[in-house]
Amino acid sequence: MTSAPMPVLVILAGGISRRLWPLADKSFIRFFDEHLFAMQLSRFVKLGYNDIIVIANSENAELIRQDLLQIPNIGKFHVLVQLEPKGMGDALLLLKHLVAESGNRPIYVVQVHDVFDIAAHSDVLNAYASREGVSYLLAKQVQTYFPGGYLIVDSEMRARGIVEKPGSGNEPSNLVTLVAHLHCDPSSLLSTIEEEYGRSEQSSTDDHYERAMTRLMAIHDFRVIPYTGVWCAIKYPWHILDVMDYFLSGISENETRIASTAQVADTARISPYGVVIEEGARIMNGACIVGPSFIGSRAIVGNNALVRGSMIGADSVIGFGSEVARSHIGRNVWFHTNYVGDSVIADNVSFGSGAITANLRLDENRIGSQIGAQKLDTGRTKLGAMVGFGTRVGVNAVVMPGIKVGSDSRVGPCVIVKNDLDDGSVIVVKQEVDIFPNNAK
């Protein structure tokens, strides 16, 4: 037996980001001004992956390709397009020819929007190096019930099955499956998935991949790799804040780094640790940057503004007297005497003076957010606004906690936005006034 070959990385980036509205494709959310896709890829390249297959959709494939070309030392890659969002099994079947061509070389299946500690991926590689199993599944060890797929494991940590959302108290283990699956026999896997697609009676669900794995567990050695580190999945827009926090925590103890062409005014103050300020950025007098925070290229933090625990995209202006706290701000965003807290703001958005994102309910209860017909508990007591690309928010307007404002919209002055606002909408307040002579003049 030769030494184990480096698996082919299969990164799933073709899912539709409908639930991320008003933000757009998960792959291109930026952290440290870099697309999430490119960040993830860079990490895998550093781990040694040099043969990469991306499963994209027809919308993002071209941008995915561009991103790939710019990743240093990227090696060989293919971008496959899943034309319709028909599930992970369907996506993996696109690999058939490549798997055959490669002589059934092992694959490592991950999703672009799942963020783990780098150690998670090293652990999988190390387990694989042991060559004891046929597949290796990363599994999150949970302390409290989480509505995911729980693994049935034997005493030697071999997976024997998956139970979806068993309900609290009925979990077969404390191990929840994550999508970080290393398969040494992808050919068998794909055949089994194909068989599942052949079973017509189950066509209403799209869990063919999970079903195929469950079947294979009976005959193959599926090793479970327990994981206790961070797992952030971007599904809803507020999850972007969790991923941002995770990445920011990674720089929080680093010495502050200010690019050589950035300008920091005399009375501006920047935390000595945990701040990154990129080329051409300007921090004006009286401004404060409290770490961990990231200030993108050519961004301006205006006089007496405050940024803390946030990422500010390139070319954005955090104008005079604004506070941005724990928020993810896109590129070319303009603020002006605003409070923006616990918010996700897409590119090219601007806020008029005095506009505010309320980020705390008066009753301090957890904040809900409308998803379809349902009000979802976001699990957060602090959550501001989520605002789509190109939207303008007028002076003294208020966006209530957990509200989503669509792209290319306009919020008039003094509007209280209490409900989600569709893309391309205008909302204005109908203010009644009385006008009469000033007798005291």
Next chain:
Amino acid sequence: MTSAPMPVLVILAGGISRRLWPLADKSFIRFFDEHLFAMQLSRFVKLGYNDIIVIANSENAELIRQDLLQIPNIGKFHVLVQLEPKGMGDALLLLKHLVAESGNRPIYVVQVHDVFDIAAHSDVLNAYASREGVSYLLAKQVQTYFPGGYLIVDSEMRARGIVEKPGSGNEPSNLVTLVAHLHCDPSSLLSTIEEEYGRSEQSSTDDHYERAMTRLMAIHDFRVIPYTGVWCAIKYPWHILDVMDYFLSGISENETRIASTAQVADTARISPYGVVIEEGARIMNGACIVGPSFIGSRAIVGNNALVRGSMIGADSVIGFGSEVARSHIGRNVWFHTNYVGDSVIADNVSFGSGAITANLRLDENRIGSQIGAQKLDTGRTKLGAMVGFGTRVGVNAVVMPGIKVGSDSRVGPCVIVKNDLDDGSVIVVKQEVDIFPNNAK
């Protein structure tokens, strides 16, 4: 005759603070983060009073006792409880047994909510040392008419009677009685008060104490001690600002004192005189504290915030970009980009970003405040809001000048609070909006 014994201090703290709404018991309003009751007591202890009787009510007796136990060198004390608020005469009758037990030792009667210069009390003690009178009454020399009780005095400054609210031009003297009465024969006084209670035809008023004193003036030597210093009585909530100003004036020329565990950031600026910053407080970059001002323990004055002429209670946060001017702020209050001017804010209140206390009428006239069915002239052209315990004020809300907001209430975003709001209320604005497609997108 032996040398004069130190009188027993009788401090009246049992009155109901109904007119102080939405603030609570006068005794426990804090100045320099200390209860008014404890502050007053400490002053009397320093003057030598070591036998103290407090007349409390059933609500505050326990807290009064706790305060007493913490006053250094407090000596002997009794807390008597007046079960119903039936006037000062009724309160004093509670002393009967203690006066008898003490062998009719002199008493000095004062009220917790009357704040005088310390000299006022020394003057009374000095007059008493002369042993010329039977009772000694402090009297405020007024320049203009004040609706109080005026003393009729003879050429040797002996009181011959009291005229209640005589009307301007009809005053028998320029001496208004204050409650700072030293009685060397309390036993006779109490008997006379009891007789007054026996006269059934006058039972509709509760001025038995005043009537008893008036009767005794005919037979006893009641010496009047004129007083030209400060007199602040806390009756309505805005009076708290007057008392605060008085206490702040006492530190305005002292060198600024910053506790050793307090932190003052590099670009924060603090007046060199008249500021006290307590242990654990933090003054962030760009913040300014203009004296006279007091910053309580562990309070935070956030980036680019301004505090001037104010007292900030312990654990409060004057957040980013807020201004607090000439205001009395309780403990654990949270501000965030607010303007709070000439306001009294109870403990545990929070203001959302952009909420404002308007403190000046557009016509710059004197500000009224509703008391029962009546609009009272507060005598102030600058007066902000008075807000009760635990209330939340939403983002961009406005509280109009002189308005009182009850405790445990919630003011929604953008509400203009024009009328007093009861305890435990929610007020929200009914905003009508138009929503239509953004054709310009």
Next chain:
Amino acid sequence: MTSAPMPVLVILAGGISRRLWPLADKSFIRFFDEHLFAMQLSRFVKLGYNDIIVIANSENAELIRQDLLQIPNIGKFHVLVQLEPKGMGDALLLLKHLVAESGNRPIYVVQVHDVFDIAAHSDVLNAYASREGVSYLLAKQVQTYFPGGYLIVDSEMRARGIVEKPGSGNEPSNLVTLVAHLHCDPSSLLSTIEEEYGRSEQSSTDDHYERAMTRLMAIHDFRVIPYTGVWCAIKYPWHILDVMDYFLSGISENETRIASTAQVADTARISPYGVVIEEGARIMNGACIVGPSFIGSRAIVGNNALVRGSMIGADSVIGFGSEVARSHIGRNVWFHTNYVGDSVIADNVSFGSGAITANLRLDENRIGSQIGAQKLDTGRTKLGAMVGFGTRVGVNAVVMPGIKVGSDSRVGPCVIVKNDLDDGSVIVVKQEVDIFPNNAK
């Protein structure tokens, strides 16, 4: 022939400033805290004009006289009063006796509200020194069509006629007449104007002066002096911003000048170039002044306030946390946590905390302003409010882009001022609220 005598300066200052509403007389708009009239006169005195005739109106004649008396080296002057605003020809006829008395001495006719580079006036004087013409007319060389009077010129730059508003593409030249006319034979001019008034059939227009000049062009040598420099005419209130920008550009490269009695706090920051701070002004901690800017005598720029590209009149207060950007602020104006951008604010105005001048449409289109029944395109994409003398704007109120608020008015809290507001008006919002018990308390 003797050497050319210095012409008499005739400055027209009698026009009614109706279109300047809510600002008042053009002559007394202040730049660098000096009346425009006095500034203009000082420039002419420096050029050598020592015999000055001002044509005023009955309202401003007295103030014009006072201004003249205070101009250093003013020489001889007359103030003539045009009783009714009947046009420039009528105004010039007032000169008849003075022209006769002076022996038909040349006159140089200019208007108080036309601001040119000083070079424009030198050019006219230099051309006059050549003695080649009978009249000399300054003319702006335009690149794109401007709706003014275009000169018909011959090959030797002699004017042969004027065509009013020919429409784009029909211009007889690229030279637009300005009011900067030097006439060596005023006597003939005045006679010709008189003749024009004699022609009854044309009495409905008031262009007698232009018609007289056109007639004289046939027999006299009218030399055209092309001019490529700055021309700002104050007609509408937003033009004040253009003139301010012009004057500010004149100091933008000068070293900052801070008067000896002005106070600049420790952490305040002032641009090293282009700022003038007058006597007694105070710049508080954390404030920033970004040049070019002018801060008048005794004005206060409060803690953490920002002034940029603006002129602040004497005794005004730019309070805590306010930003004033590219705005013209009168005397004794009070701001308090406001954003004032691209705005013209008359004397004695005050803004409550959080009041904002919106200065940008959400669609970023050019801003219109109502003039009579017409919405005029101001040509600006950034334009804030224009506010008349003595007006008060309430807390959190918003004045929309291009809106004019009359003098002695009051704007209530939270009003969105969407339409121009007459002088002496009160506008208040009719806010509906719901009040109900706080069940969560």
